[in-house]
């Protein structure tokens with residue numbers, strides 16, 4: 001018996017010396033054990049090899065059985081430990097971690113790992129209140145992506161109802177919701193996408209008498225309307241309240257997007273478009289047509305710029321306009337300048353900010 005134990009020790013020592021993994025060394029010793037058991041089961045009782053290895057198979061079988069028991073115990077123990085670790089790593093729904101439940105943390109995990117966002121950025125998104133003007137072509141991706149991204153409170157104002165001819169591009173609405181007010185159709189889609197955000201639908205036209213009170217409840221305004229008068233009203237109200245405005249517009253194959261925020265530098269919408277185009281010079285989508293995925297491109301960019309602005313990630317579009325030419329697959333960015341005689345923002349510009357440049361921030 002001692003001879004076999006010495007052989008096992010020698011095998012272990014040689015394995016250790018040669019850098020063989022522990023697992024392989026145990027396998028070699030298991031082979032030695034199998035060899036000894038085979039000797040005892042096949043050779044006659046008085047064979048010298050049997051006499052020199054203990055004389056009987058019984059102690060070896062006992063030793064093997066004990067080894068199996070130890071291995072089984074270790075396997076069960078490590079499985080239980082792994083399960084305990086898993087439970088500790090994923091907190092349960094009933095015990096939210098900070099402002100987020102475990103399900104929300106998991107939902108926003110791809111945001112939270114981003115260096116520019118992290119947990120702080122995701123919390124800012126949750127605390128943000130964003131108002132979207134229009135639940136049409138641009139509003140569709142804007143609303144869906146803001147909801148998906150976890151923007152905590154999203155208001156949407158529109159007085160239109162879903163029409164069959166909208167569905168070629170307004171992907172937030174569905175065929176079975178034709179005739180439903182767009183804000184309620186959008187609300188249903190957003191709630192289905194992300195039940196963790198608050199949606200406030202306003203089924204009415206934005207008018208001057210309600211704009212100020214409405215805008216005051218939000219941190220950021222996104223304008224995706226195709227109505228010229230509404231655009232000027234949105235701009236004037238945002239300027240008066242000092243709210244940043246992300247504005248998107250479309251025509252046929254081309255889209256543009258800009259951030260207007262004169263309170264923190266840069267021009268306002270009316271600095272760039274001093275006067276509304278004469279009736280008939282700016283045809284609507286219904287008259288001129290618009291390629292279906294284009295609002296998807298521009299609206300997604302608006303949602304992206306909103307997320308950047310809320311979280312402080314990267315460089316925003318203040319003082320610039322991004323133009324997307326879908327027909328030729330080209331992007332370009334132009335600089336925008338303030339107009340000293342702008343009727344909307346010249347009077348309300350903060351003291352000391354007189355240039356086009358962004359404030360040092």
Ligand SMILES: [Zn+2]
Nearest residue numbers: 268271342345
């Ligand atoms: Zn202006």
